Amino acid sequence: MKIDVHHKNSSITRTLITFIILLCHFSNFGQETVVIFAINDPHSEIKNFAKIKPLIDAEKAINSKVYFVAAGDLFSGNPIVDYHENKGYPMIDMLNKTDLDVSVLGNHEFDYGQTILNERIAQANFPFICDNVSGGAGELAAIKGSATITKDNFSIAFIGVVETGSPGGYPLTHPKKIEGLSFTEGLDSFDAYKDIKTTEDVDLIVALTHYGGAKDEDILERNNFVDLVIGGHTNQEYGVPHANGYKVMSGANLDKISKTTLTITNKEITDFEFEIIDLNEANLAVDETLSQDIAAYFDNPTFYTNIGTALSTLSRGSTSCFYTDALQKISGSDMVVQNNGGVRDVIYEGTITPYSIYSIDPFGNGFDTFTMTVPQLRTFLNNYTSGFSYSLDASFAVGKDQNNAFIFFKDGNLLTNSDQVTLSLNDYISNVYPNLFPTAPSYVFPLTTADYLIKYLTDFVTEPIDYEGCYRSKYTLNTATAISETPYKIFPTHIEINSQETSFNGKIFSITGKLLHSSSDTKKIDTQQLSAGVYIFKFSIENGAQFKIQKFIK
The missing domain is CATH 3.90.780.10 (5'-Nucleotidase, C-terminal domain)
Known part of the structure; x- marks a missing residue:
């Protein structure tokens, strides 16, 4: 019987290739690479959005699972945004144009008052989330505690909480701006989400918080089902592992953006890479259209x-x-x-x-x-x-x-x-x-x-x-x-000390509080070098334990 050796070898080769493909398939079953860009506490700074957009767009060109999120305090800090005719709108405009996926409410989101905040929420192409606030009207009444965002069949549940460090358990903002709102302890928010990986077929659970680094640590310690905490409020820079997950924070004022690259295998993080990108670096690519939009906002003489x-x-x-x-x-x-x-x-x-x-x-x-x-x-x-x-x-x-x-x-x-x-x-x-x-x-x-x-x-x-x-x-x-008595006399050209104390000090300050002269145990202080104006003289004894202050004119 004649055997076709070439055909036999071809069959073996195809079988081997098929086996290798199947092996690779099963070894990578359920494995995904996810990239999350994050900012926190931008405080109305918008100048670097023209550099953020190219960074995210470049990553999206090679990866279908790229997220961009914000950990609160979008407002308060830059007059261009804070005193715009529609207070805060330039920030929302920039976040819309860079395709933000979700933001948690920060304490300074309330600084403009609830009416204006509702207007900005309505203009956003992304959801705001916050689980520990209630009682609002309008858009605030519709704020949800979480948002599940799916990209290329991969879903992340983002759970939001805001800090409540002001007396009475309120966020750190003007009390008049949050009248009618109720807030609870953010740590108490998470238990309700412990089963969503199975009940809602979620791949990853991320706490998106405006809570502070120490509180973010508490979230991970108390809730082992939370995979990652992306935080704000304390303006720190870190990307670190924890026994129960990971936590990241990205600075403040839009000077930096973090890039977290995760390998997810069967709904668990199996690899974690973290990078802080300095947005003030001159060699970063710039989106010219966005740059022109930003320049237009700053054009206010x-x-x-x-x-x-x-x-x-x-x-x-x-x-x-x-x-x-x-x-x-x-x-x-x-x-x-x-x-x-x-x-x-x-x-x-x-x-x-x-x-x-x-x-x-x-x-x-x-x-x-x-x-x-x-x-x-x-x-x-x-x-x-x-x-x-x-x-x-x-x-x-x-x-x-x-x-x-x-x-x-x-x-x-x-x-x-x-x-x-x-x-x-x-x-x-x-x-x-x-x-x-x-x-x-x-x-x-x-x-x-x-x-x-x-x-x-x-x-x-x-x-x-x-x-x-x-x-x-x-x-x-x-x-x-x-000291009730006056142990000195002030003359047009000098100050004469007539105290019986053996240890004393004389200091001359400008009217704005700048120290101009200091001498110890000197009975005569020359003031001729002073220009015409108003000054403050402070006489003290016993190493400053007793004092006398007087304003004088030169």
């Missing part, structure tokens, strides 16, 4: 008018000195306090513009004055535990007595418990901590704090501002005992 000058770039603390002193001048109050979290940017060297001020103070807070008794101001300072900055006014001084209790001086005179003082501050503080204030402010200013900062620069300031090195926080609030 009213934001760039010259309203002042700064001699140097200030720190956040020095900017707070300027902030509180400006509002003290506007209000005429004894003291102005500003929460540290309410100062969002710094003053930069050179020209100051409305854009600068709205970047520093983006929230549109009101401004109130409270007339208080001495015990009421003492109660406020003792019980307002958040970080704050305060104004410097030579006519009003804060000290402590021998019992470590706050005492107050007006024009050098010790105030009694029956005396009244005035305290001015933004209405966010008084609405979050109403128990620390009288029932109502004695005066409600008609404009916002940012508007009054602009008014201060345009109406009162004629010289460049100079607050370099200034730092006033609750931790530096004077805890010394004020």
